[in-house]
Amino acid sequence: MNLEEYFQRIGFCGPFEKPDLATLTAIHKNNVMTIPFENLSIHCGEKIVLDLESIFNKIVRGCRGGWCMESNYLFAWVLKELGYDSVILGARVIIGLDGDSCAPESHLINMVTIDGKVYIADVGFGVSYQLWEPMELVSGKDHPQGAGVFRLIDQGEVWVFERTGRKPQILNPDFAQSSIVNKKQNQQIYCFSLVPREIDHFTDVNHTLQTDPMSLFTSKSISSLQTPTGFRALVGWTYSEVTFRPDEGVDLVDIRDIVDEEVETILWEKFNLKLMNKFSPKNNQMCYTL
Numbered sequence: 001m002n003l004e005e006y007f008q009r010i011g012f013c014g015p016f017e018k019p020d021l022a023t024l025t026a027i028h029k030n031n032v033m034t035i036p037f038e039n040l041s042i043h044c045g046e047k048i049v050l051d052l053e054s055i056f057n058k059i060v061r062g063c064r065g066g067w068c069m070e071s072n073y074l075f076a077w078v079l080k081e082l083g084y085d086s087v088i089l090g091a092r093v094i095i096g097l098d099g100d101s102c103a104p105e106s107h108l109i110n111m112v113t114i115d116g117k118v119y120i121a122d123v124g125f126g127v128s129y130q131l132w133e134p135m136e137l138v139s140g141k142d143h144p145q146g147a148g149v150f151r152l153i154d155q156g157e158v159w160v161f162e163r164t165g166r167k168p169q170i171l172n173p174d175f176a177q178s179s180i181v182n183k184k185q186n187q188q189i190y191c192f193s194l195v196p197r198e199i200d201h202f203t204d205v206n207h208t209l210q211t212d213p214m215s216l217f218t219s220k221s222i223s224s225l226q227t228p229t230g231f232r233a234l235v236g237w238t239y240s241e242v243t244f245r246p247d248e249g250v251d252l253v254d255i256r257d258i259v260d261e262e263v264e265t266i267l268w269e270k271f272n273l274k275l276m277n278k279f280s281p282k283n284n285q286m287c288y289t290l
Helices: 003-010 021-034 040-044 052-061 068-082 199-211 260-271
Strands: 085-093 105-114 117-121 143-145 148-154 159-164 167-170 186-192 222-227 230-235 238-245 250-257
Touching (some): 021 105, 021 117, 068 085, 068 117, 085 199, 105 186, 222 260, 230 260
Antiparallel strands (some): 085 105, 085 186, 105 117, 143 148, 230 238, 238 250
16 A cells, blocks of 8 residues: 555645645545445445555545445545545534434544644545535534535534535426435534544444345445536436535535446446446335435
8 A cells, every 4th residue: 555546546636745735735625526325336346344444445546435334434544644634523414313323423524733733635435425625523503515504513512514505496397306406505414522543443333324124325336526617426326416506505406217227338438447246226115315
């Protein structure tokens, strides 16, 4: 494993002489624009393991994506290699749970300290919830980014990550009432404490999420990639391209269903993904929004 291979994978040419905010911001954005959030291994008969060398080989050398515990663990290694003062944190995803913080710590994020200021770096969430740049850990501070305005709210024992988005303008009338379209403009996404975690903390939940039939990730095959103007997503056989129009206060949502024969082409042309094993798309009934 070496940084040069990672930088080549994300198209980053530097400079990176010192661990400053500018470098962190640049590699964070390059990462989310080139490495998809995806759980396709589950639907290719592949096991997702939290072994750093295996993740590096998959994402960097194999030009794949990964889910949060892969992408953010790899990013944690990058941060350490560059000399950043960083730790791993565990977060509880609370979208659709009415703020219930009893969900398991199934999301891995990174906390980075630079010149006495603390930032949250998260390159592994996807769709409209994906940060393009790190966020300073200041309660209530607005962070305008691609998908809307993000905030971190200090609630005492936990911090809450939330987003104010825009109204979706759905271009395909067949999907006007689709549950996959995110119509909520204000959402709490996840909450987390500032207690540092080791990767072993995520071993059990990593196993559960890829084996439990009630898991979102066994129920749906998901691939998401950020673009300079929005993001793309393939959920089962439903392909979407979302274009952010902040000046107009809307997001343009171009969405359609594809057939089996198109899946391989879409994955390659839109996500730069070429799978080695047979892929079986899945989209069982379970709540998931773009």
